[in-house]
Amino acid sequence: MMSKLRxxxxxxxxxxxxxxxxxxxxxxxxxxxxxxxPYGTGTxxxxxxxxxILTITKGSRKVEFAYPRLQKIxxxxxxxxxxxxxxxxxxxxxxxxxxxxFVGISGKDRVTTTALNDYTFAESAENFISAGAYLxxxxxxxxxxxxxxxxxxxxxxxxxxxxxNLDAWNWxxxxxxxx
Numbered sequence: 001m002m003s004k005l006r007x008x009x010x011x012x013x014x015x016x017x018x019x020x021x022x023x024x025x026x027x028x029x030x031x032x033x034x035x036x037x038p039y040g041t042g043t044x045x046x047x048x049x050x051x052x053i054l055t056i057t058k059g060s061r062k063v064e065f066a067y068p069r070l071q072k073i074x075x076x077x078x079x080x081x082x083x084x085x086x087x088x089x090x091x092x093x094x095x096x097x098x099x100x101x102f103v104g105i106s107g108k109d110r111v112t113t114t115a116l117n118d119y120t121f122a123e124s125a126e127n128f129i130s131a132g133a134y135l136x137x138x139x140x141x142x143x144x145x146x147x148x149x150x151x152x153x154x155x156x157x158x159x160x161x162x163x164x165n166l167d168a169w170n171w172x173x174x175x176x177x178x179x
Contacts, residue, residue: 012020019089028128044146050090053151054135058178061103067151078134080158084131084149085164091155092138097129098118099176109178116146116172121154123168131162 035094047053054065079090105111105125135146136144136155144150149171162168 010108013060021135025048028179046143046145054173054175056103056105056176058103058105058109063102067137067143070094070135070152075137076157078157080155080163082155083164083169090140090171091134091136093134093136093143093155096133096135096154096176099135100125100129103178105178112175112179113170113173114175114177115170116174117172121170124177130156131168132160133162133168 021090045088049068052064052066054070056063056065074095075092075094076094077090079088081087082089089094100106100111107124107126110122111128112120114120134155134157137151138144139148139150141145144153150171152169154170154173156162156165158166
C-alpha cells in the first residue's frame, strides 16, 4: 500500500513539474525573442554601493574595489565590436595594466582572472598588457548588469590580438590574482 502511495506521489510531482516547465518555457522563449536580455537571463539586481566587486592580489598584497572606487580611476571610452552580441558598443574602461600596478603585477607574472561562475583564464601579465586588456565598468555609459556579464568584465579592442580570443573575455569578473 505504501509503495503504491509513494509511486502515485512521485507520478503526481513529476506531472506537476512537467506541466509547470511546459508553461514557463514558452514565456522564456517569447522574452528572448522580444530582445529583453540578449544574454539569455532575467534581470539581476546590481551590487550594493559598497560591495566589493573586484579583488586583486599578488602574494600578500591585496586590493579590493567597490564600484565607486573603480569609477574614481581615470576612465577611457572605447567602441568595439562586441563578439557575443555581434554589434558595436561603447564601453567605459580602465587599462588592465593600471589595475596591475596597485599590487605590482608585471612581466612574466602568471595572472589568473576569475569570474563569479568560477570560470578562469590565465596568462602572463605581459601578454595581457600587449593584448591591450581593459576592465569594462560601463556599456553605453550605463553600469553593466550582472545579467549582462557585469558589473565588470574584461574586453579587448578590435585591434587587439585577443579580440577574437573569446576565452580571454572574462565576464562578471571577481578577481585578478598572481600566486
